[in-house]
Amino acid sequence: MFKPSNLFLKKILMKRKIKPKKIQSKRQKLASKSSLFDIKNNELLQEEDKDEGFSLKCSASSESHGVQPLGNLYFSSNSHNSRNSGLGNMQILSDELVLEILGLLEGTLLGVLSSVSKSLYVFCNHEPLWRNLVLEMCKDGIFYTKSWKNTYVRGFKGDSFEGFRSGLKVRDFYSDYLFQSWLCANMEMKSEWIERDNIVRRKGISVEEFVLEFEEPNKPVLLEGCLDNWTAMQKWDREFLTELCGGEKFAVGPVEMNLEDFFRYSDQAAEERPLYLFDPKFADKVPQLGLDYRVPEYFDEDLFSVLGTERPDYRWIIIGPAGSGSSFHIDPNSTSAWNAVIKGSKKWVLFPPDIVPPGVHPSPDGSEVASPVSIMEWFMNFYDATKSFTKRPIECVCKAGEVIFVPSGWWHLVINLEDSIAITQNYVSRRNLLRVLDFLKRPNACTLVSGTRDRVSLHDKFKNAIETTFPGTIGQLEAEAEKKRAEKKKPTFWESVSDSKAGAFKFSF
Numbered sequence: 001m002f003k004p005s006n007l008f009l010k011k012i013l014m015k016r017k018i019k020p021k022k023i024q025s026k027r028q029k030l031a032s033k034s035s036l037f038d039i040k041n042n043e044l045l046q047e048e049d050k051d052e053g054f055s056l057k058c059s060a061s062s063e064s065h066g067v068q069p070l071g072n073l074y075f076s077s078n079s080h081n082s083r084n085s086g087l088g089n090m091q092i093l094s095d096e097l098v099l100e101i102l103g104l105l106e107g108t109l110l111g112v113l114s115s116v117s118k119s120l121y122v123f124c125n126h127e128p129l130w131r132n133l134v135l136e137m138c139k140d141g142i143f144y145t146k147s148w149k150n151t152y153v154r155g156f157k158g159d160s161f162e163g164f165r166s167g168l169k170v171r172d173f174y175s176d177y178l179f180q181s182w183l184c185a186n187m188e189m190k191s192e193w194i195e196r197d198n199i200v201r202r203k204g205i206s207v208e209e210f211v212l213e214f215e216e217p218n219k220p221v222l223l224e225g226c227l228d229n230w231t232a233m234q235k236w237d238r239e240f241l242t243e244l245c246g247g248e249k250f251a252v253g254p255v256e257m258n259l260e261d262f263f264r265y266s267d268q269a270a271e272e273r274p275l276y277l278f279d280p281k282f283a284d285k286v287p288q289l290g291l292d293y294r295v296p297e298y299f300d301e302d303l304f305s306v307l308g309t310e311r312p313d314y315r316w317i318i319i320g321p322a323g324s325g326s327s328f329h330i331d332p333n334s335t336s337a338w339n340a341v342i343k344g345s346k347k348w349v350l351f352p353p354d355i356v357p358p359g360v361h362p363s364p365d366g367s368e369v370a371s372p373v374s375i376m377e378w379f380m381n382f383y384d385a386t387k388s389f390t391k392r393p394i395e396c397v398c399k400a401g402e403v404i405f406v407p408s409g410w411w412h413l414v415i416n417l418e419d420s421i422a423i424t425q426n427y428v429s430r431r432n433l434l435r436v437l438d439f440l441k442r443p444n445a446c447t448l449v450s451g452t453r454d455r456v457s458l459h460d461k462f463k464n465a466i467e468t469t470f471p472g473t474i475g476q477l478e479a480e481a482e483k484k485r486a487e488k489k490k491p492t493f494w495e496s497v498s499d500s501k502a503g504a505f506k507f508s509f
């Protein structure tokens with residue numbers, strides 16, 4: 001079916017002197033915003049809304065191979081899209097489908113196919129295809145150089161391989177999907193996405209205040225000044241960590257990398273979803289890492305510890321380049337979390353449990369709570385929508401030395417604004433114990449529970465261990481919760497004296 005691009009619609013509507021309505025999908029919206037992209041000058045020219053411009057990173061790669069957004073096709077003199085002619089019968093497939101098919105091929109075949117036509121050259125050089133090949137091939141170490149394709153070929157040819165010369169530019173290739181992918185990898189965060197800061201900040205509050213104001217009502221807070229005594233704050237930087245950890249390998253997505261290799265990758269990474277080091281076993285691997293920080297006193301209660309070595313994963317070291325981060329998700333097992341920034345800074349966007357962020361579609365059974373949309377794509381296509389929400393998200397930039405409290409069930413998205421190092425821990429305290437037990441008891445616990453192999457029996461094991469270690473606690477919490485529920489239901493004085501339907505007093509004389 002012919003789908004007119006947004007720019008095309010705009011032109012027709014302008015001719016008819018009708019203002020275009022917001023009829024476009026989010027992806028089309030992006031395509032229209034960037035439809036005046038001048039690929040030669042690497043700059044975005046704005047037609048109308050000056051504030052809607054994007055700027056590219058200084059390091060922006062020229063590996064776009066000349067791909068332009070579809071809207072530009074309507075400015076071209078010959079209306080020829082080499083994307084289609086070079087795909088032959090495959091041109092009816094969407095870009096995503098073409099890439100999915102190419103994703104079934106191994107590197108040599110991709111290389112051969114890339115010489116068949118200009119179009120296949122562009123598709124076969126799509127970096128995520130090569131990234132997947134490298135990640136599949138090198139489970140235990142990656143020597144990243146220049147690009148994923150380069151890294152793949154170097155893996156076979158060895159150090160003598162000097163690398164590809166810069167890529168070819170293809171004329172008249174228009175594709176919103178490939179253009180957006182390149183743009184997301186190479187654009188800067190806009191200042192308006194970073195600036196909004198409406199989180200409550202506290203310094204030096206007591207544990208009781210924290211519990212009363214934030215943990216009990218399940219509200220986020222940014223805590224300042226509670227990492228001052230951390231050795232990690234003074235010592236941790238990439239040189240120190242590389243030296244301390246030696247050749248030890250850490251979990252980086254589906255692979256394991258040592259820090260030297262990971263930092264080499266970080267320095268060159270320019271992609272939509274940069275690799276992120278996220279390791280739950282860091283303190284077993286390098287015990288000194290676990291000794292260089294101390295859990296802030298607000299989070300001392302850690303009820304999962306009653307399970308000893310059988311507890312689900314609960315703490316992670318997180319290291320990533322600017323642009324890396326975590327797309328929208330809810331934390332595992334209904335736990336709450338704290339996240340302490342040691343180096344760098346992180347932009348946070350949080351939505352309460354009753355509001356699903358725009359662009360996120362959790363599965364009905366709750367087993368899939370992660371967002372398929374990349375972080376950059378979310379900011380480009382969905383951030384604006386939150387401006388009209390009556391309940392706007394909580395936002396902030398968490399800097400080195402600061403800790404954010406992420407309450408149970410809150411959706412959150414995080415992007416590193418600089419190269420960052422952080423520690424995060426998920427925990428259960430008396431304030432969220434009942435929520436966690438409820439979660440572990442759900443009928444589909446085998447798909448919901450995470451961080452442990454023993455998903456189905458975790459509920460019973462945890463409940464029994466709590467009963468043994470803190471007898472009566474669960475019963476007491478249940479009684480308190482019941483009392484609160486009853487209080488909520490109890491009519492207020494005004495409700496009891498007024499007729500809610502008529503809005504008039506019940507008194508009669």
Ligand SMILES: O=C(O)CCC(=O)C(=O)O
Nearest residue numbers: 318325326331414422424
């Ligand atoms: O990327 C980050 O630092 C945030 C991590 C996070 O959201 C999490 O651990 O749930």
